Amino acid sequence: MVRIKILPELLVGKIAAGEVIERPASALKELIENSIDASAKSIHVYVKEYGLAEIKVVDDGEGITSEDVTLAFQRHATSKIEKEEDIFNIHTLGFRGEALYSIAQVSKLRIITQHREEDIGTELYLIGGKIVEKKPAVTRGTTVEIKDLFFNTPVRKKFLKSPFTEKAHLIETVQNYALAYPKVSFYLNIDGQEILNIPVASFLRDRILQVFSLEFTEKLKFMSISKDGYKLELFWGGEELSRKQRAKQLVFVNRRPVRDSLIVSTLYKAFKVKENHPQFLFFLTMPSEAVDFNVHPAKKEVRFRETGKITELIFRTVEIEKPSFIAENTAEWESDLNPSFSFQQSSFFETQPAFDRQEVLQFINLGDAIVALQQPEGILFIDFHAAHERVNFEKILNLLPENTIRLVFPQVISLNPQEYALLKGNLHLLNELHIEAEDFGENSVVIRSIPEILKDADIAGIVESIAVTIKEEAGKPDFNDIREKIAATIACHSSLRSNNRINPYELKILLQELELTSDSEHCPHGRPIKKFLSFNEIKKWFFR
Numbered sequence: 069m070v071r072i073k074i075l076p077e078l079l080v081g082k083i084a085a086g087e088v089i090e091r092p093a094s095a096l097k098e099l100i101e102n103s104i105d106a107s108a109k110s111i112h113v114y115v116k117e118y119g120l121a122e123i124k125v126v127d128d129g130e131g132i133t134s135e136d137v138t139l140a141f142q143r144h145a146t147s148k149i150e151k152e153e154d155i156f157n158i159h160t161l162g163f164r165g166e167a168l169y170s171i172a173q174v175s176k177l178r179i180i181t182q183h184r185e186e187d188i189g190t191e192l193y194l195i196g197g198k199i200v201e202k203k204p205a206v207t208r209g210t211t212v213e214i215k216d217l218f219f220n221t222p223v224r225k226k227f228l229k230s231p232f233t234e235k236a237h238l239i240e241t242v243q244n245y246a247l248a249y250p251k252v253s254f255y256l257n258i259d260g261q262e263i264l265n266i267p268v269a270s271f272l273r274d275r276i277l278q279v280f281s282l283e284f285t286e287k288l289k290f291m292s293i294s295k296d297g298y299k300l301e302l303f304w305g306g307e308e309l310s311r312k313q314r315a316k317q318l319v320f321v322n323r324r325p326v327r328d329s330l331i332v333s334t335l336y337k338a339f340k341v342k343e344n345h346p347q348f349l350f351f352l353t354m355p356s357e358a359v360d361f362n363v364h365p366a367k368k369e370v371r372f373r374e375t376g377k378i379t380e381l382i383f384r385t386v387e388i389e390k391p392s393f394i395a396e397n398t399a400e401w402e403s404d405l406n407p408s409f410s411f412q413q414s415s416f417f418e419t420q421p422a423f424d425r426q427e428v429l430q431f432i433n434l435g436d437a438i439v440a441l442q443q444p445e446g447i448l449f450i451d452f453h454a455a456h457e458r459v460n461f462e463k464i465l466n467l468l469p470e471n472t473i474r475l476v477f478p479q480v481i482s483l484n485p486q487e488y489a490l491l492k493g494n495l496h497l498l499n500e501l502h503i504e505a506e507d508f509g510e511n512s513v514v515i516r517s518i519p520e521i522l523k524d525a526d527i528a529g530i531v532e533s534i535a536v537t538i539k540e541e542a543g544k545p546d547f548n549d550i551r552e553k554i555a556a557t558i559a560c561h562s563s564l565r566s567n568n569r570i571n572p573y574e575l576k577i578l579l580q581e582l583e584l585t586s587d588s589e590h591c592p593h594g595r596p597i598k599k600f601l602s603f604n605e606i607k608k609w610f611f612r
């Protein structure tokens with residue numbers, strides 16, 4: 069029989085640390101939060117080897133008194149709350165009193181800090197949570213330097229994703245707090261390279277511009293509404309900024325970046341999002357007693373006392389502002405006769421008449437890119453978006469050099485630092501797929517030539533989606549498949565969408581091309597393309 073026993077303290081520490089410090093970016097998040105809570109006006113971050121070798125955060129905040137500094141590394145030691153009621157009335161980012169303790173458990177940590185009202189500060193050095201050195205120091209604010217993160221928890225290290233992914237998370241972390249705190253300046257340097265340098269901004273929109281590109285920010289529509297102590301500020305990217313994959317969907321509650329599916333799904337409903345994922349920044353300020361942040365060890369999730377208030381606010385925002393693009397685009401959907409689909413007559417047209425050239429295809433457009441095609445034995449349902457994706461996917465993978473076009477005016481695409489970092493290390497993947505791309509410095513890449521099938525596509529959107537794909541796939545063991553994943557992303561972007569119409573001729577060519585692909589039944593994401601319903605089956609419905 070296995071006996072129950074109390075775990076040794078060292079192990080308890082590591083278990084606790086595991087909940088809070090999942091990856092280098094979680095440690096960085098905690099340090100930045102502490103600096104903000106200490107009223108820092110400037111936060112400098114230095115990272116080496118995606119955070120495993122070093123993460124250093126330098127702030128100009130209040131500092132810690134020499135009396136308290138060792139206490140800060142004990143579990144449940146905090147200056148931010150005192151009694152039970154305080155948990156439901158949080159005004160600071162931290163309150164659990166375990167971040168520094170947890171980080172110290174799994175790293176070699178040096179802190180140099182001096183309280184504003186003291187003449188002398190302290191330098192403390194800890195290894196695996198144990199203080200090994202303490203001496204006086206003179207400084208301003210607080211510097212925390214973490215080295216060899218996870219040195220004593222090698223298994224945690226194994227769970228980390230690729231350097232690209234971890235780097236992307238680090239950049240995203242700084243960006244998130246920069247967005248939430250425009251009055252604080254942020255600087256991020258990774259492996260000696262300046263990634264972000266964001267001065268103080270007076271307005272939220274200015275801060276968004278500093279973090280993202282001008283192209284992105286100028287397309288955002290701003291809406292704001294307040295009621296009963298709740299205030300919602302929404303920067304909504306319309307159809308133009310919508311993407312096949314979820315890209316920037318940032319939710320902040322009381323200036324804390326969180327994940328919240330209720331808010332996201334309500335926005336989708338309110339804005340009648342159908343197909344592509346919108347990009348947006350959602351800032352909700354609300355009474356602190358109406359929100360519980362003590363749900364997730366890393367405070368990434370929240371619980372609301374009155375969810376109805378939030379959904380109401382979202383729906384009212386939409387009603388008041390009635391963003392024009394919704395109306396415009398619905399009208400467009402009715403009349404849009406196919407702007408992006410370029411059909412090329414292929415050489416196999418004559419030789420492989422899977423569908424007879426003279427035959428006029430009888431079909432009904434059922435909407436959502438699905439058509440029903442009459443056939444001698446029944447009805448064939450086809451998802452023409454999926455079919456087009458399959459065709460384009462294989463074209464991209466098997467592209468011949470002569471099917472690329474050189475852009476007369478090379479297109480410079482500004483990215484946010486995270487996307488830029490992801491792409492910069494993977495430009496060869498784009499080049500292999502005949503998107504000739506080069507690093508252009510200052511968070512941008514230049515595109516010189518593209519596959520012909522992309523000539524009407526939104527190249528900037530494609531490049532951003534590729535960055536998202538790299539981020540999602542980079543940590544997976546089958547990173548080799550990334551080329552195919554990227555090809556699928558590109559194919560998806562360049563394919564007919566459900567808001568495009570298709571005419572009989574285009575459909576016919578599409579189906580012919582489809583028959584020549586390696587899998588005419590599935591799109592590159594594995595979804596079915598066709599479904600057949602026989603007349604015999606239909607007759608059975610009527611007992612015939």
Ligand SMILES: Nc1ncnc2c1ncn2[C@@H]1O[C@H](COP(=O)(O)OP(=O)(O)OP(=O)(O)O)[C@@H](O)[C@H]1O
Binds near residue numbers: 129161165169
């Ligand atoms: N950069 C800093 N400047 C000033 N004081 C700091 C700084 N970092 C930490 N502290 C002090 O150390 C204490 C412990 O920090 P720690 O992050 O472990 O806990 P917390 O912020 O109170 O709660 P949480 O675990 O939720 O982050 C804080 O309450 C604060 O008083």
Ligand SMILES: [Mg+2]
Binds near residue numbers: 161163168
């Ligand atoms: Mg903290």
